[in-house]
Amino acid sequence: MKKLLAGAAISALTATSAFGMGHGAPVTIGVILGFTGPIESLTPDMAAGAELAVAEANASGNFLMGKEILTERADSTCVDASAATAAAERLITASEVVAIMGADCSGVTTAVANNVAIPNGVVMVSPSATSPALSEIDDNGLFFRTAPSDARQGQVIAEILGERGVTDIAVTYTNNDYGKGLADAFEAAFTAAGGSVSITAAHEDGKGDYSAEVGALSAAGSDTLAVFGYVDQGGRGIIQSSLDSGAFDTFVLGDGMIGDSLTEALGSDIDGTYGTAPGATGDAFTFFDAMAKANGIEGDGPYRGESYDAAALIILAMQAGGEATREAVAQNLLNVANAPGVPIGPGQLGVALQLLEAGVNINYQGATGVELIGPGEAAGAYIEYEVIGGVLTPIGNR
Amino acid sequence: MVDILNALVLFSNFVLIPGLAYGAQLALGALGVTLIYAVLRFSNFAHGDLMAFGTMATILVTWWFQSMGISFGVLPTALLALPFGIAIAAVMSLFMDRAVYSFYRKKRAAPVTFVIASVGVMFILNGVVRLIIGPDDQRFADGERFIVRARDFEAWSGLSEGLALRSTQAITLVVAILIVIALFWFLNRTRMGKAMRAYSDNEDLALLSGIDPARVVMVTWIIAAALATIAGVLYGLDKSFKPFTYFQLLLPIFAAAIVGGIGNPVGAIAGGFVIAFSEVTVTYAYKRFLGHLLPENLAPDGLVQLLSTDYKFAVSFVILVVVLLFRPTGLFRGKVI
Numbered sequence: 001m002k003k004l005l006a007g008a009a010i011s012a013l014t015a016t017s018a019f020g021m022g023h024g025a026p027v028t029i030g031v032i033l034g035f036t037g038p039i040e041s042l043t044p045d046m047a048a049g050a051e052l053a054v055a056e057a058n059a060s061g062n063f064l065m066g067k068e069i070l071t072e073r074a075d076s077t078c079v080d081a082s083a084a085t086a087a088a089e090r091l092i093t094a095s096e097v098v099a100i101m102g103a104d105c106s107g108v109t110t111a112v113a114n115n116v117a118i119p120n121g122v123v124m125v126s127p128s129a130t131s132p133a134l135s136e137i138d139d140n141g142l143f144f145r146t147a148p149s150d151a152r153q154g155q156v157i158a159e160i161l162g163e164r165g166v167t168d169i170a171v172t173y174t175n176n177d178y179g180k181g182l183a184d185a186f187e188a189a190f191t192a193a194g195g196s197v198s199i200t201a202a203h204e205d206g207k208g209d210y211s212a213e214v215g216a217l218s219a220a221g222s223d224t225l226a227v228f229g230y231v232d233q234g235g236r237g238i239i240q241s242s243l244d245s246g247a248f249d250t251f252v253l254g255d256g257m258i259g260d261s262l263t264e265a266l267g268s269d270i271d272g273t274y275g276t277a278p279g280a281t282g283d284a285f286t287f288f289d290a291m292a293k294a295n296g297i298e299g300d301g302p303y304r305g306e307s308y309d310a311a312a313l314i315i316l317a318m319q320a321g322g323e324a325t326r327e328a329v330a331q332n333l334l335n336v337a338n339a340p341g342v343p344i345g346p347g348q349l350g351v352a353l354q355l356l357e358a359g360v361n362i363n364y365q366g367a368t369g370v371e372l373i374g375p376g377e378a379a380g381a382y383i384e385y386e387v388i389g390g391v392l393t394p395i396g397n398r
Numbered sequence: 399m400v401d402i403l404n405a406l407v408l409f410s411n412f413v414l415i416p417g418l419a420y421g422a423q424l425a426l427g428a429l430g431v432t433l434i435y436a437v438l439r440f441s442n443f444a445h446g447d448l449m450a451f452g453t454m455a456t457i458l459v460t461w462w463f464q465s466m467g468i469s470f471g472v473l474p475t476a477l478l479a480l481p482f483g484i485a486i487a488a489v490m491s492l493f494m495d496r497a498v499y500s501f502y503r504k505k506r507a508a509p510v511t512f513v514i515a516s517v518g519v520m521f522i523l524n525g526v527v528r529l530i531i532g533p534d535d536q537r538f539a540d541g542e543r544f545i546v547r548a549r550d551f552e553a554w555s556g557l558s559e560g561l562a563l564r565s566t567q568a569i570t571l572v573v574a575i576l577i578v579i580a581l582f583w584f585l586n587r588t589r590m591g592k593a594m595r596a597y598s599d600n601e602d603l604a605l606l607s608g609i610d611p612a613r614v615v616m617v618t619w620i621i622a623a624a625l626a627t628i629a630g631v632l633y634g635l636d637k638s639f640k641p642f643t644y645f646q647l648l649l650p651i652f653a654a655a656i657v658g659g660i661g662n663p664v665g666a667i668a669g670g671f672v673i674a675f676s677e678v679t680v681t682y683a684y685k686r687f688l689g690h691l692l693p694e695n696l697a698p699d700g701l702v703q704l705l706s707t708d709y710k711f712a713v714s715f716v717i718l719v720v721v722l723l724f725r726p727t728g729l730f731r732g733k734v735i
Contacts, residue, residue: 199701201706202708203707208633208637208643209637209638212416212677212678212707212710215413215678216701216707219412219682219684219702219703220683221689245411245416246411246548246549246562247548
């Protein structure tokens with residue numbers, strides 16, 4: 001909080017007005033999210049989050065001497081790679097967007113990045129694609145994400161286990177890209193830290209009976225079971241069956257398992273179970289949340305803050321480069337996102353734009369504490385939960 | 399000695415008790431299939447969804463009871479609701495018989511026509527169940543959940559392995575035994591049961607001796623619906639109710655009926671347990687079991703698991719194929735399909 005105040009103070013010192021200096025044609029940022037499809041309930045708020053950042057920059061009038069920024073939405077569908085590719089193609093060739101905020105789901109994000117964005121030299125900043133596979137794509141420095149890779153979550157869980165002195169664990173995951181990615185990442189991090197995984201077994205969702213799976217998992221001899229599945233699906237079935245047969249008492253949960261329906265069903269039988277989910281608690285996010293609510297973004301869905309931050313990074317990168325071009329975004333995005341520089345919180349885009357114009361480095365923190373590591377993805381803030389007295393209780397930030 | 403006890407407890411907890419309960423559920427399902435095959439002479443593919451329908455009716459009545467505050471003490475309320483579920487399923491079966499099968503019976507259609515008609519009935523029931531209760535998981539078990547808890551057993555016995563006995567597993571076994579005794583008494587001792595067996599052996603001869611075919615068909619459907627509903631409710635209490643898993647149960651149930659010898663009630667029961675124990679024993683990992691029994695230096699490093707649990711249904715298929723190849727009449731000399 002102190003740093004945020006310092007940033008505000010510096011902005012007051014360097015305040016130079018650039019109001020009303022219209023500067024050439026407006027520049028367009030593409031917003032490609034799954035407005036139809038499996039996450040259609042989340043995407044309107046995500047898009048509104050991105051547009052909130054754009055509106056904030058426009059209102060300050062500080063962007064490239066008063067240049068106006070527009071947004072154009074396109075539908076990724078979340079699941080249909082060819083539809084998403086066509087939509088992105090339209091944004092890039094017809095609307096000539098300067099960068100893309102999106103896409104959302106890992107599969108379509110990979111398709112859009114490989115087929116359209118990277119060949120055309122357009123930066124993509126995804127707010128919500130978490131597959132570890134996206135860290136590996138050959139992106140020419142053009143793909144970024146403000147959501148953490150599940151590889152990071154694997155590490156975080158491995159660290160927590162290390163601190164709790166767990167050295168031997170059984171792992172089960174839901175049989176899809178998410179579950180497999182998270183289980184692989186966890187196993188790599190955990191064995192690297194000296195732990196041993198006695199068995200890794202997939203489970204299918206939607207079965208009536210998981211006693212056979214639990215029998216195999218418990219036969220391996222570990223006392224603790226890591227469950228990387230879905231709380232309303234096979235993950236809960238595995239835990240229920242483990243409790244019934246006395247196979248395991250303590251469970252380690254991935255983000256898909258963190259949900260109130262788990263404790264509603266199992267209550268204090270799973271006391272002492274712990275896990276992680278992405279998210280931030282703290283002043284910056286509270287501030288963003290209030291700002292979003294004040295601007296008509298009513299929902300509490302995930303990835304709103306990440307969307308705001310993604311759009312903000314694109315805007316700031318252009319300002320740092322001094323021009324509204326695709327190259328400027330690509331070259332400056334990491335610089336504005338990371339230290340060194342003046343920390344910038346949510347709602348301070350106008351200040352940040354002024355600082356950049358004056359040649360001062362900034363370190364954009366935004367709503368979610370942005371810190372891009374490795375191939376340009378969020379380091380990832382996670383909340384550690386523990387079941388205490390039959391309730392999922394946040395016990396710390398990671 | 400302690401090691402042997404530990405191994406036995408472990409084996410009972412993960413193989414014997416779940417296998418017995420699952421076997422009893424399959425046996426009840428297979429009895430229904432075999433009965434329809436024996437009397438009406440066709441493979442009723444709608445049986446899995448008839449189970450789902452009867453279970454759904456029972457669940458709805460259970461919820462109604464619960465909302466009125468009626469409970470069955472330590473036993474699940476669903477047992478009280480079961481007779482109502484059976485009645486509703488029986489009405490549905492008779493309606494389907496009147497609407498679909500009686501038409502083909504009058505025309506003396508070939509058995510394969512009946513089989514395909516039953517596939518149609520299966521899809522209709524499938525849709526009806528999903529329309530009424532939805533495709534999701536429903537849990538309706540209440541009452542005391544455990545007879546023996548794993549942790550309590552460990553504390554009581556001082557062994558390192560726990561043994562859990564859920565009340566639903568015990569209820570499954572007790573109800574299955576009672577139902578089987580009642581069914582055999584009915585088939586062998588009552589006038590109607592004998593009429594059904596006569597009709598099954600030779601339809602024309604039965605007609606000549608004054609047996610009313612319409613009554614035989616009606617009673618057969620009512621018994622089949624009762625068996626399906628009981629099997630479905632026991633499975634749902636023990637595991638959970640989801641329309642799709644009941645549809646999938648069709649495979650092990652048919653495997654059980656055919657392995658035992660389709661048309662033969664004793665065979666259906668034996669087949670149910672053969673299939674259940676094959677599925678459970680082949681997919682269980684014996685690492686800890688052998689670890690208790692063998693000296694330390696011989697204890698296995700691997701899991702000693704013959705097949706991954708993903709291949710559970712494949713076990714039923716393989717047994718089915720082997721039996722059909724080498725002993726098409728099944729273990730207990732049923733009919734040849």
